[in-house]
Amino acid sequence: MRTLMELVLHLALVLALAPLPGGVIRKIKAFVQKRQGPSLFQEYRDLRKLFRKDMVISDRASWVFFAAPFVVFGSSVAAAALVPLLPWAGGAEFPGDVFLVISLLALGRFFLALGGMDPGSTFGGMGSSREMTISALLEPAFLVFTLALGLQAGAPSFGVILRHAATLGTAVWHPSFLLLLFSLILVTLGETARIPVDDPSTHLELTMVHEAMVLEYSGPFLALMEYGAAVKQLLFLTVLAQVFLPFGNAALAGMGIGGVVLGLPLAAAKVLVMAAVAGVAEVFTVKLRIFSVPNLAAMAFIAAFLGFLNLMVFGG
Amino acid sequence: MSMSHGDLWFQWMWIFLATAPLGALLLGQWPRASTLWASAFGALGSLAGIGASLIVLGGSGGGLRWTIDTALPFLTADICLDALAAFFLLLLSVVNLAVSIYIQGYAAHYAGRRPLGVLHFLTGTFVMAMAGVFVAHSYTLFFLLWEAMSLLSFFLVVFEPEERGTPQAGMFYLVMTHLGSAFLLVGLLGLMALSGGQGMTPLATPLTGPLRWGFFALFLVGFATKGGVAPLHVWLPYAHPAAPSSVSALMSGVMIKTAVYGMVRFFFDLLGPVGLGEGAVLMGLGGLSALTGVAYAYTDRNIKRMLAYSSIENMGIITLFLGTGAVAIATGHPGAGALGLGAALLHTLNHALFKGMLFLGAGSVHQATHTKHMDDLGGLMKTMPRTGALMLLGGLALASIVPMNGFIGEWLGLQSLAILVMRGGAALGIPALLGAATVCLAGALAAGAVVKFLGVAFLGTPRTRPAAEAQEVPPSMWGAQAFLGGLCLLGGLFPGPFLALVRRGLAPALTTPWPSPLAGGVAFLWAPMRGELSSAWPLGAIFLGAAAVVVLTWGLWKTIRHPEIRRYGTWDCGYGTLSPRMQYSARGFANPLVIVFRALFRPTRELSVVPGPSPYHPRGVRYTTRTERLFESRLYLPVMDRASRLSRLARGFIQTGSIHLYLVYIFVTLLALLLYARIA
Numbered sequence: 001m002r003t004l005m006e007l008v009l010h011l012a013l014v015l016a017l018a019p020l021p022g023g024v025i026r027k028i029k030a031f032v033q034k035r036q037g038p039s040l041f042q043e044y045r046d047l048r049k050l051f052r053k054d055m056v057i058s059d060r061a062s063w064v065f066f067a068a069p070f071v072v073f074g075s076s077v078a079a080a081a082l083v084p085l086l087p088w089a090g091g092a093e094f095p096g097d098v099f100l101v102i103s104l105l106a107l108g109r110f111f112l113a114l115g116g117m118d119p120g121s122t123f124g125g126m127g128s129s130r131e132m133t134i135s136a137l138l139e140p141a142f143l144v145f146t147l148a149l150g151l152q153a154g155a156p157s158f159g160v161i162l163r164h165a166a167t168l169g170t171a172v173w174h175p176s177f178l179l180l181l182f183s184l185i186l187v188t189l190g191e192t193a194r195i196p197v198d199d200p201s202t203h204l205e206l207t208m209v210h211e212a213m214v215l216e217y218s219g220p221f222l223a224l225m226e227y228g229a230a231v232k233q234l235l236f237l238t239v240l241a242q243v244f245l246p247f248g249n250a251a252l253a254g255m256g257i258g259g260v261v262l263g264l265p266l267a268a269a270k271v272l273v274m275a276a277v278a279g280v281a282e283v284f285t286v287k288l289r290i291f292s293v294p295n296l297a298a299m300a301f302i303a304a305f306l307g308f309l310n311l312m313v314f315g316g
Numbered sequence: 317m318s319m320s321h322g323d324l325w326f327q328w329m330w331i332f333l334a335t336a337p338l339g340a341l342l343l344g345q346w347p348r349a350s351t352l353w354a355s356a357f358g359a360l361g362s363l364a365g366i367g368a369s370l371i372v373l374g375g376s377g378g379g380l381r382w383t384i385d386t387a388l389p390f391l392t393a394d395i396c397l398d399a400l401a402a403f404f405l406l407l408l409s410v411v412n413l414a415v416s417i418y419i420q421g422y423a424a425h426y427a428g429r430r431p432l433g434v435l436h437f438l439t440g441t442f443v444m445a446m447a448g449v450f451v452a453h454s455y456t457l458f459f460l461l462w463e464a465m466s467l468l469s470f471f472l473v474v475f476e477p478e479e480r481g482t483p484q485a486g487m488f489y490l491v492m493t494h495l496g497s498a499f500l501l502v503g504l505l506g507l508m509a510l511s512g513g514q515g516m517t518p519l520a521t522p523l524t525g526p527l528r529w530g531f532f533a534l535f536l537v538g539f540a541t542k543g544g545v546a547p548l549h550v551w552l553p554y555a556h557p558a559a560p561s562s563v564s565a566l567m568s569g570v571m572i573k574t575a576v577y578g579m580v581r582f583f584f585d586l587l588g589p590v591g592l593g594e595g596a597v598l599m600g601l602g603g604l605s606a607l608t609g610v611a612y613a614y615t616d617r618n619i620k621r622m623l624a625y626s627s628i629e630n631m632g633i634i635t636l637f638l639g640t641g642a643v644a645i646a647t648g649h650p651g652a653g654a655l656g657l658g659a660a661l662l663h664t665l666n667h668a669l670f671k672g673m674l675f676l677g678a679g680s681v682h683q684a685t686h687t688k689h690m691d692d693l694g695g696l697m698k699t700m701p702r703t704g705a706l707m708l709l710g711g712l713a714l715a716s717i718v719p720m721n722g723f724i725g726e727w728l729g730l731q732s733l734a735i736l737v738m739r740g741g742a743a744l745g746i747p748a749l750l751g752a753a754t755v756c757l758a759g760a761l762a763a764g765a766v767v768k769f770l771g772v773a774f775l776g777t778p779r780t781r782p783a784a785e786a787q788e789v790p791p792s793m794w795g796a797q798a799f800l801g802g803l804c805l806l807g808g809l810f811p812g813p814f815l816a817l818v819r820r821g822l823a824p825a826l827t828t829p830w831p832s833p834l835a836g837g838v839a840f841l842w843a844p845m846r847g848e849l850s851s852a853w854p855l856g857a858i859f860l861g862a863a864a865v866v867v868l869t870w871g872l873w874k875t876i877r878h879p880e881i882r883r884y885g886t887w888d889c890g891y892g893t894l895s896p897r898m899q900y901s902a903r904g905f906a907n908p909l910v911i912v913f914r915a916l917f918r919p920t921r922e923l924s925v926v927p928g929p930s931p932y933h934p935r936g937v938r939y940t941t942r943t944e945r946l947f948e949s950r951l952y953l954p955v956m957d958r959a960s961r962l963s964r965l966a967r968g969f970i971q972t973g974s975i976h977l978y979l980v981y982i983f984v985t986l987l988a989l990l991l992y993a994r995i996a
Binding site: 054058071073074078095096102103104109113117118119121122123128129144156219220290294301308309 | 694695697698701704708712715716717718723726727730731734737738742745746749752753754756757759760761763764766767768770771772774775776777863865866869870879880881882883884885886887888894896898899900904905906907908909911912
């Protein structure tokens, strides 16, 4: 029962927090461009607006188009349930759950891509084709990343990995971890449709991936799709933040309920720091040609693999 | 003689399985009656087979043993249904049950065109031969039935010889399968000589050194050819699509699994657990096969050929897991070994279920639209909703995505590899990590292949008239698919019972008592469940949680707000001329991958323009793209060329047509034999 309570609480937090990093990234970009930019909470307003709208749906679409938003959202949330915001406070966790997270993300992507193809437009097919190629190339890098951390933590499970990271302290600046950090940043940029892999603010058919797939969605369906994407983004940012910014977690872990109360703002702050890093990275890079993205994926894989080798041969 | 329940079921299985083809052949004059007969008795035989194998798998005894003496030496029919054989017999029976139901509707596809009685006869005897391969307990019987299986499936591949490419596919298959049989025959004769008998029992003294490697290589080539493991897979993408779809389901679902059966039986049971080196070879070939298969599945445009390539991928994954098991056992990680072998067997069962189902669905699409080419289809989800929904389920399983069974086997295998990564040190950990990355990449690419297939053939709008006019197939056809699809979903949500079957099935494959993967110890912790048949197992909980989220969202949505839904045309940039041909084609979908891996696919394109009145108004444009099949063009064709040139050269010396020369040959042979008899 306690686990269930924690799980519900965790999911509520994830849902509440998910749209925030997007706002931070926008704000950072606006700041660098000397604009005031939209409010930090603009993503929440967008979601509220979309949920209140009516929908226009293609007359070519089948039931798959209607099912996709729910599956995309549901699978993101289910995956997020396995990646704890506060690693020491428990939640859903079992050995080997990293493979399940990868598969749940694949489920969401599968339906996202099918939803893109269902209305029979060229845009959707283009987005789906690109998304499936890019994600297939990025997935092994993410797997190697999790196994490398699992090797050190003792089990391929996000809970175990994040708890182990909390004990590392300054050891996270070990070269292996820097390689793994680099790899995960690349994977995160790819999986969350950010520059240099995809540009969420463009509507040019030559460059878009994610936007092309959701082009035919409107109103609440679009809101669900975007919300699901935000939850997935939060998942990756959580892993980034809790593995590579583990400071304070070890102290908080021993403090019981106080650790939870103090830990939540800290975890949120770390996630926002990582979002800010992504925002800054986005300012200083350009969108890559679609056929340069495989090189990025190869770099992510090699960095993760080298990090793994380093951990394997020299120890953490 | 008192008979156990198992014996009785087993006996009835053979009676029904034999009745089905014979009766169907005799009733060949009346196609409907013939089909009904084959379908009914095939289903009864399958049910009896399911019963017999479940009794053996559920019992604690050593299985069933029949010995039927004949007057001929070497032809004593020694039959043994032990747990491993029962596991594979179960797999065959379940797929055959679905095929027997399916054929009722599918036979209409051939009515009046081809002799249905012959189709049912060949299918029925093919099923009997496969059942025989699993239960044969003497080397001679095993080989005879293996050959029967190969030949009968050859006749089924060329069942429609007037179809383009079918005769070539058949010949290719025949040659390749006999190449494998030749290796197998040498291996079997060698084992007979070593053990000094017919019985397929583990060797008294396990082989070591080069002798074990020799036998390993012989059996590996024999089984890899039948199973379509790269680089011996090249026949499979021709043969499986050419056969009628009910037969493709049996071939891809079950026949290639005889190779898995053979590998488990010979490498882990008869020869004793193979060593580290052999395991590494299996892992390497498995990884190669998985990536090759999935790469071509991603790019292929023919539904059945795409499924055939995906079978190569899945056989690769199974082989990789078998290799992982062997490596883990040899290096003293019994828990990981059990998981690896268990994953291989579970994935074998799962693949039989979902691939059988997908091939049946491909047959339904073919029957409804008369085409196997994705680029001629589109929008079938609306015209064939049941088949479409079932294909979506099967596609999820094929891409090893939750909540389908395809995920569970890969999950177990990945966990076995993860144990090796964590406990095996650098020498084991690095290859295991690469193995895991291979499985992951193959799974991700398979997802892309499935999205391409479903997106092009089932979603969007129809590209041709037949696709637009397609009608849902009769209930027997989608019902058979739904039966297998239901098992796939059950196997994904509640894998407990399926894992229990695997555990029982593995028992005879191990000469030493085996730490059960799910019974306790370290391995227990890694397994995806905390107790057999337990409902409190995490994946079910997580997935039901996710389903709850979906339902909750939907419910909230319905109660809080009723968004007005307006149906309107797809966005066409304001031109108003969005034609079905503007949708992404299968080739277009795969193009980014083809370009990324151009070293593998070697794409070439050809643009020819029929000139018109001005360069800006051509009369016609023809654009073709081709990709190369690297294994065939770089490995098989050169070897075949050399071989045929050499043969032609040699013919001038060896076979000159002179009777004197032939007499010399006979004389020399006789001398050699006499000398051999003298020395030996």
